Amino acid sequence: MMPKLKSIDKIQFQNSLLNWFKKNKRSLPWREQAHWYPVFLSEIMLQQTQVDQALPYYVKFIKRYPNIHALSKATEQEVLSLWAGLGYYSRARNLLKTARIIVTDYQAKFPRDIKQALMLPGIGKYSASAILSIVYNLPYAVVDGNVYRVMSRLFAVPDDIRLNKTQKSIQKISDQLLSNIDPGNYNEAIMELGAVICKKQNPDCIKCPVQTFCEAFKKNEQLRYPIKSAAPSKRKITHHALIIVNKEAYLFVQRPASGLLASFWEFPILEMKKKDIKDELLESELKKIYGIEGKVTLKGDVFRHQYSHIDLTYQPVIIKSNNKKIKYLNNYRASKWCTFEELNELPIHNAHLKLIEWFKNLSQ
DNA sequence: AAAGCGGGGCG
DNA sequence: CGCCCAGCTTT
Numbered sequence: 001m002m003p004k005l006k007s008i009d010k011i012q013f014q015n016s017l018l019n020w021f022k023k024n025k026r027s028l029p030w031r032e033q034a035h036w037y038p039v040f041l042s043e044i045m046l047q048q049t050q051v052d053q054a055l056p057y058y059v060k061f062i063k064r065y066p067n068i069h070a071l072s073k074a075t076e077q078e079v080l081s082l083w084a085g086l087g088y089y090s091r092a093r094n095l096l097k098t099a100r101i102i103v104t105d106y107q108a109k110f111p112r113d114i115k116q117a118l119m120l121p122g123i124g125k126y127s128a129s130a131i132l133s134i135v136y137n138l139p140y141a142v143v144d145g146n147v148y149r150v151m152s153r154l155f156a157v158p159d160d161i162r163l164n165k166t167q168k169s170i171q172k173i174s175d176q177l178l179s180n181i182d183p184g185n186y187n188e189a190i191m192e193l194g195a196v197i198c199k200k201q202n203p204d205c206i207k208c209p210v211q212t213f214c215e216a217f218k219k220n221e222q223l224r225y226p227i228k229s230a231a232p233s234k235r236k237i238t239h240h241a242l243i244i245v246n247k248e249a250y251l252f253v254q255r256p257a258s259g260l261l262a263s264f265w266e267f268p269i270l271e272m273k274k275k276d277i278k279d280e281l282l283e284s285e286l287k288k289i290y291g292i293e294g295k296v297t298l299k300g301d302v303f304r305h306q307y308s309h310i311d312l313t314y315q316p317v318i319i320k321s322n323n324k325k326i327k328y329l330n331n332y333r334a335s336k337w338c339t340f341e342e343l344n345e346l347p348i349h350n351a352h353l354k355l356i357e358w359f360k361n362l363s364q
Numbered sequence: 365a366a367a368g369c370g371g372g373g374c375g
Numbered sequence: 376c377g378c379c380c381a382g383c384t385t386t
Binding site for chain 1: 376378380381384385
Binding site for chain 2: 126
């Protein structure tokens with residue numbers, strides 16, 4: 001599946017796209033200045049995340065860390081706290097690592113060499129191509145979710161875009177179509193087209209600047225593309241979230257340095273096979289797993305939280321304890337007894353903020 | 365309930 | 376390499 005493009009078609013395609021982009025591009029904060037840092041920060045945030053969702057976080061970050069030096073001096077806990085709620089938290093940890101590498105190894109400038117860029121943590125083919133093309137106008141074609149959709153319609157790609165093979169062939173098409181004169185604007189334009197015109201539902205083909213090049217449009221089959229197989233279903237688990245109360249303090253633990261929600265602070269969890277667990281069993285598990293003696297005083301309503309691969313149900317449990325210390329850390333990095341106010345600068349996941357709110361409302 | 369949105373890390 | 380893991384929003 002490799003469409004042949006006559007060079008005249010290519011130039012017309014690029015011009016139509018670039019002219020449309022010039023007139024219609026959204027005004028976004030990272031497009032305002034011609035500096036690599038806003039582009040870099042925004043591209044990390046825009047991985048797996050749509051513009052509207054990333055925007056408020058971008059504003060917060062640029063305010064707190066206006067340049068690479070400020071960011072490089074931040075702590076991981078600080079960056080994770082600011083990132084909390086945006087998801088895919090390894091992006092935040094890699095952002096900080098990369099900021100430090102850029103300051104120490106690259107004179108505080110994003111490397112122009114794609115091989116060096118790809119060695120930075122959190123920078124893969126997409127981000128390297130986006131940053132190098134937008135910032136330095138280097139000819140690397142981006143392929144993101146928008147581009148998969150646009151290309152699969154333009155060329156009526158008959159194969160499943162989840163397949164590695166198909167993704168490679170779309171990368172090749174994109175490499176061919178890229179404007180070597182203006183690769184930065186071209187890349188932004190093709191993604192913008194996918195975001196605002198060539199949408200998954202209700203594509204606005206009437207306004208599309210490259211409508212005449214589109215195989216799917218010619219056959220009126222836009223909605224058949226991209227062809228994409230169904231995602232596997234999520235596994236369901238239940239966590240008992242333990243709000244362990246000792247006088248005015250609550251027990252918090254810090255998650256392991258890698259994996260889901262790495263380094264986040266939360267209430268200790270009991271993972272049980274069954275859903276309705278007797279208080280006595282919770283208390284004996286608490287003793288066994290954490291070495292803490294306590295009594296269940298109240299259970300709240302369950303609520304769900306969905307991750308990419310897990311459908312998690314939380315069962316809030318309030319426990320009264322006289323223990324001063326947690327005996328077993330298990331996989332956790334640290335533990336501490338503290339009040340909710342003392343948690344301010346720590347990264348806490350939404351589900352656990354919800355637990356705190358629920359508990360606060362109870363005690364009023 | 366399902367779909368949209370890239371990169372790391374392992375074998 | 377291919378394959379599995381990772382969050383939240385919108386529809």
